[in-house]
Each structure stands twice: as structure tokens, then as C-alpha cells.
Amino acid sequence: MEQPTVRLRPASPQDSDFFLRLRNDPVSRANSITQDEIDPQIHRDWFARSLERDDRRMYVCELHGQPCGTVRADLAADGSYELSWVTAPEFRGKGIGTAMVRTMVATLKGKVTARTKESAAASVRIAESVGFARQRVENGVINWERECP
Numbered sequence: 001m002e003q004p005t006v007r008l009r010p011a012s013p014q015d016s017d018f019f020l021r022l023r024n025d026p027v028s029r030a031n032s033i034t035q036d037e038i039d040p041q042i043h044r045d046w047f048a049r050s051l052e053r054d055d056r057r058m059y060v061c062e063l064h065g066q067p068c069g070t071v072r073a074d075l076a077a078d079g080s081y082e083l084s085w086v087t088a089p090e091f092r093g094k095g096i097g098t099a100m101v102r103t104m105v106a107t108l109k110g111k112v113t114a115r116t117k118e119s120a121a122a123s124v125r126i127a128e129s130v131g132f133a134r135q136r137v138e139n140g141v142i143n144w145e146r147e148c149p
């Protein structure tokens, strides 16, 4: 698939509703490790606190200035980053998820990890294309790892 040129910009308070829409989308929920629908007020509090955290980086992915996905990197105790990603339903299947995760990984150094359900075919493909290696599978969840120079 041809790689679209995407841009990542740090999330800001105005992006809260976009993050909630993508998180609560039924396909996102089915493919997420925690599947509950998130209450809007709980989300707003979580989002505001997340923006303040030094150990969390959240980005909005844009294609031609249009928000089309989000990616998050959480710093773990061992200094590695765990990535999670989601694209907006109307932008799926166009190579954006792959381009977004590839762009994010290029900004990181050291160990980068991700977890995807075995059944989440598109996310498994993204992890493979972006150079993550499968570590182990636990309860249907694949743990991925990649070293970034």
C-alpha cells in the first residue's frame, strides 16, 4: 500500500472530543484490550490529567490538515515506551495507521513496545510492517518489541 504523508502534532486540550470519539468507536473497542465504553466526563478528566503527565506523550495524526488518528507513547519504569494507536473510522484502510506508527517510532530511541490482540488483524500488520518483533502471546494479546537506534 502507498504510504500517505502524515504529520504528528502534540495533542492539546481541544483534541479531547476527537480522542473520545476514536476510543469509543465500536471497532476500536472490540480491538482494544479494555473494551468498556468510556463515559465522557471520565474521559475529559483522564485527558486533562494525561496532558499534564511527563511520562505520557499523545499526538494527533493529520492528513492534509485533517485529524485522522491518534497515537500515544507511555514511558514505562524500564525506560521503554509503549505505543497505542487508533485511526478515525472514515480514514481506515488507506495506509494511515501504518504511516502514523512509523512516524511516531522514528521519533523514539531505545526499546519501544506495543500490545495488540491476536484478532486485531490490521494492528498486527502495522506492528509487523513497522519492524516490531513478536515477544510472547498472553491471553490472546501479542506483546511486540522493537529497538530504535
Ligand SMILES: CC(C)(COP(=O)(O)OP(=O)(O)OC[C@H]1O[C@@H](n2cnc3c(N)ncnc32)[C@H](O)[C@@H]1OP(=O)(O)O)[C@@H](O)C(=O)NCCC(=O)NCCS
Pocket (backbone or CB within 6 Å): 001, 027, 028, 029, 031, 032, 083, 084, 085, 086, 087, 088, 091, 092, 093, 094, 095, 096, 097, 098, 099, 115, 116, 120, 121, 122, 123, 125, 126, 129
Ligand atoms: C488498527 C487501525 C489503527 C488500522 O488503521 P488503518 O489506517 O486502517 O491501517 P492501514 O490502512 O495502514 O492498514 C494496515 C494494514 O492492515 C491491513 N488492514 C486494514 N484493515 C484491515 C482489516 N479490517 N482486516 C485485515 N487487515 C486490514 C491493511 O491492508 C494493511 O496491511 P498491509 O500493510 O499488508 O497492506 C484501525 O483499524 C483502528 O483504529 N482500529 C481500531 C483500534 C485498534 O485496533 N487499535 C489497536 C490497539 S494498539
